[in-house]
Amino acid sequence: MEGRYRGYAGETLLIDLGSRQVSTYPWTDLERELYLGGKIMAAKIMHDIVDPEVEPFSPENPLVVTTGPLTGSGAPSSSRFNISTLSPLTNLLTSSNCGGNFGFHLKKAGFDGVIITGKSPEPVWIEIDDGKVVFHDAGELWGKTTGETQEALPKNAGKMVIGPAGENLVLYASIVSQERVAGRAGVGAVMGSKNLKAVTARGSRRMVLYDEEKAKEIFKEWVKALRGHPLTGVQLPQLGSAGLVAPMQYNKILATRNFARGRFDEFEAVSGETLREKHLIRNKGCITCPIQCGRVVEVDGKEVKGPELETLGLLGPNLENSNLELILEWNYLLDELGMDTISAGSTVGFAMELNEKGLWDNGLAFGEVDNLADVFRQIACREGIGDLLADGTKRLSERFGGREFAIHSKGLELSAYEPRRSVGMGLGYATSNRGGCHLNGGYLVLLEGLALNIDPLTTNSKAALTILFQNIMEAVSAGGSCLFTCYLAMPAFMLEDANAWTTRWINRALTRHGHLMGAVAKMPGWMMPFHFPGLWHTQALTAVTGMKMTFGRFKEIGERGYNLERMFNAKRGVTAADDALPKRLTDDLQDPEVPGSRVPLDDLKKEYYKLRGWDFNGLPKKEKLRKLGLAGVD
Numbered sequence: 001m002e003g004r005y006r007g008y009a010g011e012t013l014l015i016d017l018g019s020r021q022v023s024t025y026p027w028t029d030l031e032r033e034l035y036l037g038g039k040i041m042a043a044k045i046m047h048d049i050v051d052p053e054v055e056p057f058s059p060e061n062p063l064v065v066t067t068g069p070l071t072g073s074g075a076p077s078s079s080r081f082n083i084s085t086l087s088p089l090t091n092l093l094t095s096s097n098c099g100g101n102f103g104f105h106l107k108k109a110g111f112d113g114v115i116i117t118g119k120s121p122e123p124v125w126i127e128i129d130d131g132k133v134v135f136h137d138a139g140e141l142w143g144k145t146t147g148e149t150q151e152a153l154p155k156n157a158g159k160m161v162i163g164p165a166g167e168n169l170v171l172y173a174s175i176v177s178q179e180r181v182a183g184r185a186g187v188g189a190v191m192g193s194k195n196l197k198a199v200t201a202r203g204s205r206r207m208v209l210y211d212e213e214k215a216k217e218i219f220k221e222w223v224k225a226l227r228g229h230p231l232t233g234v235q236l237p238q239l240g241s242a243g244l245v246a247p248m249q250y251n252k253i254l255a256t257r258n259f260a261r262g263r264f265d266e267f268e269a270v271s272g273e274t275l276r277e278k279h280l281i282r283n284k285g286c287i288t289c290p291i292q293c294g295r296v297v298e299v300d301g302k303e304v305k306g307p308e309l310e311t312l313g314l315l316g317p318n319l320e321n322s323n324l325e326l327i328l329e330w331n332y333l334l335d336e337l338g339m340d341t342i343s344a345g346s347t348v349g350f351a352m353e354l355n356e357k358g359l360w361d362n363g364l365a366f367g368e369v370d371n372l373a374d375v376f377r378q379i380a381c382r383e384g385i386g387d388l389l390a391d392g393t394k395r396l397s398e399r400f401g402g403r404e405f406a407i408h409s410k411g412l413e414l415s416a417y418e419p420r421r422s423v424g425m426g427l428g429y430a431t432s433n434r435g436g437c438h439l440n441g442g443y444l445v446l447l448e449g450l451a452l453n454i455d456p457l458t459t460n461s462k463a464a465l466t467i468l469f470q471n472i473m474e475a476v477s478a479g480g481s482c483l484f485t486c487y488l489a490m491p492a493f494m495l496e497d498a499n500a501w502t503t504r505w506i507n508r509a510l511t512r513h514g515h516l517m518g519a520v521a522k523m524p525g526w527m528m529p530f531h532f533p534g535l536w537h538t539q540a541l542t543a544v545t546g547m548k549m550t551f552g553r554f555k556e557i558g559e560r561g562y563n564l565e566r567m568f569n570a571k572r573g574v575t576a577a578d579d580a581l582p583k584r585l586t587d588d589l590q591d592p593e594v595p596g597s598r599v600p601l602d603d604l605k606k607e608y609y610k611l612r613g614w615d616f617n618g619l620p621k622k623e624k625l626r627k628l629g630l631a632g633v634d
Contacts, residue, residue, distance in 0.1 A: 003029045006210040007069035007544040008037075009112045015126065015133060017194055018059060018118030022133045025115055033547065034629055037068035037112065038478035039095040040561030042084035045115060046093055047564060047633065052571040056088035056186070057169065057193040059119035065160070065199075066113035067103040068480020070537070072207045073215065073544045076223045077482040079104045079287035081177075083160075087185035087434070088193075089171040089343070089392050090411035092569045094185035094434045097477060098160075099286040100177020102201060105158025109203030116196065125198040127154070130205070138197040142167060145336040146176040149198055157202040163338025165380040166192035170390040172343035172413075176335060179294075179305040180286065183340040185412055185434055210546035218543055222485075222536040223290045230495040231451065231487040236293040237283060241309035242272030244450060248313070251449035251456070252421040252590065255414070256317040257366055258349040259407045262418040262590055264317035270324050275306060279328060291484060299332045307331040307341070313416025314345030319352065320366040326373075333373055337380040343392055344376060346413035350393045350406055351385075360400040404583040410435035410574070419581070419599050420590035422448040424462035426599030428470070430579045431608060433565040439483060442469035447510065451490050453498060454507045457596035461510055463607035464517035468555075472535070475558030479537050488534035521611050524627065528552025560628045563612075563620045567633070576618035579605055 003010060012025040025045070035041045042064040054060045063085050070078040081103025087094035106114065110131045123138035141149050146163040153159050158177065165173035166188035173188030174181045182188075209215045227233040235243050245267055248254040252262035268274060275295060281303060285292035295306025307315075307327055315327050334341050354360040362385050364375070378386025388396060393413050397406035407414050412435025419426030425448060428441025438445065444466050448456035473483055494503045510517065531538045532551040541549040566574070581601055590597040609616065613624030625631050 003032065005029055005032050005069075005545045005547060006208050007073055007541075008032065009107045009110050009205065011111050013111050013114040013128070013133065015114060015116050016118040017116060017120040017124065017196060020135055027112070032545075034557070034560060036475065036478040036557050038066050038080070038480055039082045039084060039097070040474065040478040040557065040564070041113065042066045042082055042095060043093065043561055043564045043568065046084055047568050049115075050086065054086060056086040056091060056190060059194070060117065061086045061190060063116040063187070063190055063194065063196075064113065065102075065106070065116070067107055068478055069545050070480035070540060071103050072107040073209060073540075074207075074288060075215075075219055075481065075540050075544070076226055077286065077289040077291060077485050078480045079289065080477070080480050080482055081106065082477065083175060083182045083187045085187055085190045087187075087412075088169070088189050089186040090435045092410060092434065092572055092574065093565055094187065095440075096175070096182035096184045096187045098175070098177050098180050098182035099289075099482060100158070100160065100180035101287055102158035102160045102177040102199070103480075104287050105203065106201040107207065108205050109201045110205045111201075114199070116194065116199075119193065120195040123195050123197055125153070126196070126200070128199065128201040130203040141197045146338050147336050150176075150178070153198060153200050154202070157200040159198060159200050161198040161338075162188045162191050162196075163336060163380070165189075165337045165339040167197075168380060168382045168390070169193060170339060170379060170382070171392050172340040172347075174338050174340050176338055179335065181335060181340075183342065184437065188338050209544050211543045215540065215543040218536065218539050222540065225488055225534075225536065226290050226485070228492075229488055230492055231490065232291050232484060236291050236484065239272035239276055240293045240295045240306070242275050242295070242307065242312055244309045245271040245312060246273065247450055248417065253418045253445060253449060254317050255313055255416045255418045257320050258318060258353045258405060259414070259418055259584060260405075262421050264320070266322035267317060269322040270312050270316040270327060274324060279306065279324070286482070289482065293484065297328050299328050304332045305335065310416050311341040311345070314342050314349070318345055318349045318416065319369055321369045323369065326369060330372060330376065333376055337376065339376070339380060342415060343413045344379065346407055347389050347393050347396065348372065348375065350396060350402070351389060353405060354396065354400050354402050357402065359402055360396075406582055407584070408436050409581055410578055412436045417445045418590070419585055420597050422456045423459065423599050423604065424448055424456075424466055426581060426585060426601060427462060427466050427604040427608060430581050430601055430605070431466070433562065433569060439473060440470070442466045442473065443483075444469060446490075451487070451495060452507055452510075454510045458511050459600055459603055459607070460512065461514040461517040463604055463611055464514065464521040465510070466608065467521045467611055468517075470562055471555050471558035473558070474561045475554045476537055478557065478561060479541055481537055485537070486535070488536065489532065490534070518611050522613070523552070525550070525552035525556035528555065556628070560630065563624065563628055563630060564633065566620060567625075567630070570619050574618070576605065576609070576616065579618055
């Protein structure tokens with residue numbers, strides 16, 4: 001490989017579908033130091049090659065698929081790859097992460113990433129085999145589901161494919177690898193707009209590590225820590241992410257009836273416990289993952305992937321639906337069609353309320369869900385009301401009204417966490433670069449009831465904690481790891497005994513010392529020359545790449561990526577006004593007897609911008625860009 005850092009394949013493919021030209025894209029050691037890999041690498045590539053005026057369905061909009069240095073290294077839970085592009089749903093830079101096997105095999109084929117530009121005049125699929133690229137006619141694959149497509153492609157290869165939703169440009173179409181999904185913001189629609197049905201990768205390259213013995217030692221201890229932690233060793237293996245349904249109900253953050261409420265009376269029917277007891281066949285996980293959080297269930301006599309928490313929430317309580325069997329069927333159907341379950345469920349929920357309020361006569365109603373399989377097929381084929389539903393919540397609200405209860409941010413539908421009882425999560429939704437995303441938003445709900453128990457309604461420290469979590473999670477993703485590995489930063493004793501004096505003291509301290517939290521959020525990387533307990537990524541990256549990765553440097557890489565994405569979106573018109581939530585969440589009290597049960601977004605944003613080093617309009621100041629090494633990246 002090229003360059004002095006190990007853990008990288010050393011080359012990035014550049015493929016033009018229109019001309020069928022294949023070349024490599026230059027990526028230097030300095031860029032590896034600054035951007036690491038994954039979504040941050042992709043953000044830099046997008047910044048460098050995409051004109052701000054390009055439209056998402058233009059041939060000039062690239063599909064940028066990237067891996068991290070830990071991908072393929074043998075590190076636990078590291079078989080991740082990222083897909084970045086201009087979103088047709090938000091018209092902004094988006095990134096979608098996937099745990100399927102494509103990224104693992106792409107590195108074995110000799111590449112850290114592949115950049116796909118242009119548009120094929122006819123349906124095509126791309127084969128990447130040990131450094132060689134072959135274009136194949138995809139006429140016979142067009143119209144097939146994601147499962148049928150993968151079955152028809154070469155065996156023993158990593159695959160990423162689209163289904164009918166991507167072909168028909170559903171604005172929240174997904175890309176599927178094995179049974180894992182890069183689901184958010186319409187990356188599958190961009191792939192479909194290029195007449196690209198699939199990409200496969202395979203090869204025989206062996207990953208070269210900087211210090212292989214040290215890396216193996218770290219990986220062994222990391223796996224031991226994951227298996228011994230209450231979240232990654234108990235809750236996720238036993239219940240999967242579906243195990244969060246019950247605590248969300250208890251904490252009043254389970255989105256119900258298009259986010260009108262935070263509790264669902266029949267939540268137990270769609271809980272992780274019920275899923276385990278009545279439907280779980282076995283656990284399943286990604287390559288090199290000891291957590292095995294995936295669920296295997298039966299649908300129509302076939303063993304398939306079970307639903308994640310977001311799917312359960314948005315297709316269950318959000319629609320006032322307690323029929324778990326239907327959710328299992330829809331989850332499989334939507335994956336086969338190649339469509340994001342979050343946006344699909346949220347858009348249908350909004351349409352139900354539009355119908356209820358007399359704004360759009362569409363035949364959809366809360367609790368009346370027996371016909372939704374047909375509705376989802378209509379969306380994927382853009383037939384009947386599906387043609388309008390395929391454009392998502394924001395566009396429906398612009399056509400029919402109801403903007404005050406159109407649950408999205410920047411055009412991307414929110415995840416299943418109702419933020420009026422988790423105001424830090426509300427801030428994260430609003431400031432997330434890709435729109436209403438819990439992960440890109442920092443996932444502060446983890447502290448506000450799902451793991452720790454800091455005051456969910458106070459604004460104290462929430463801006464600082466949101467920034468800190470956003471930056472760290474950006475870096476974790478860029479390194480190639482699953483974000484569930486971040487859970488190890490939560491001390492086990494706090495999760496095992498919520499009433500211990502130490503647990504209560506830490507929970508209070510996190511919000512009562514806002515100035516200290518703010519100082520930590522703003523602290524430059526060189527002032528943190530250590531490894532943070534529980535975040536094994538920095539030790540692993542040091543052994544794998546040869547970079548001297550400290551917690552401070554790691555956090556700063558994440559901050560650099562977050563600011564770079566913000567700068568890109570600013571060129572497309574994003575300002576503070578776009579860091580918004582619907583009035584239902586900012587103005588309406590979830591509980592009239594609890595004055596703080598709404599998201600005080602304006603106050604949170606002011607503190608957030610100040611700590612981020614952004615101006616009043618939500619744009620990074622020149623001094624901030626200079627400190628992050630982005631002064632010349634305008």
